[in-house]
Amino acid sequence: MNKCEKCSYEDSNNLKRFDKLLCKICAQFSPDNKEDFEKYINEKLDWQTLESFRKFQTNKNFIGMEKKVKQGNVISRAPFGYKIENKKLVLDLGKKLKVQKIFMDFLEKDISLNKLSKEHGFSVNGIKKILRNFTNIGKVKFNGQILQGNHEPIISSELFNKVQNKLEGLGIK
Numbered sequence: 593m594n595k596c597e598k599c600s601y602e603d604s605n606n607l608k609r610f611d612k613l614l615c616k617i618c619a620q621f622s623p624d625n626k627e628d629f630e631k632y633i634n635e636k637l638d639w640q641t642l643e644s645f646r647k648f649q650t651n652k653n654f655i656g657m658e659k660k661v662k663q664g665n666v667i668s669r670a671p672f673g674y675k676i677e678n679k680k681l682v683l684d685l686g687k688k689l690k691v692q693k694i695f696m697d698f699l700e701k702d703i704s705l706n707k708l709s710k711e712h713g714f715s716v717n718g719i720k721k722i723l724r725n726f727t728n729i730g731k732v733k734f735n736g737q738i739l740q741g742n743h744e745p746i747i748s749s750e751l752f753n754k755v756q757n758k759l760e761g762l763g764i765k
């Protein structure tokens with residue numbers, strides 16, 4: 593069943609942390625350190641004591657994450673063109689120019705993705721990933737949503753949209 597392993601609350605929205613199912617409330621307060629997490633799980637709670645939190649919790653967790661996204665603290669791996677410094681996404685100036693060139697080449701040259709990839713030293717999938725990445729226009733994908741990030745964009749939304757249209761027009765998936 594979908595029982596929270598701390599408070600035994602049953603909910604299909606319970607989520608996994610360190611392989612344990614937790615309800616939203618217990619997950620929200622759970623420690624990030626695995627050892628502390630085990631101790632936390634072992635201190636059982638009665639789900640009824642949490643009802644008052646549950647009632648008013650709504651989307652706080654998500655809002656908290658959104659705030660983190662805005663502060664630029666969520667991304668764990670930097671896409672090409674960026675690097676991570678002090679947990680924040682910053683431009684990798686050398687690679688930034690390359691990303692801009694890839695976008696411009698794809699849009700303006702009559703060139704296949706295959707050739708474009710070879711010219712820039714990427715696999716076709718690698719190039720597609722770059723051309724489709726919202727990070728390049730300063731946004732962040734989180735929880736299936738595109739949110740405004742807190743990092744510097746590499747290209748304009750206009751160029752990005754044109755490239756998306758061309759990809760679509762060529763039937764490139």
Ligand SMILES: [Zn+2]
Pocket residue numbers: 596597598599600601614615616617618619
């Ligand atoms: Zn719980």
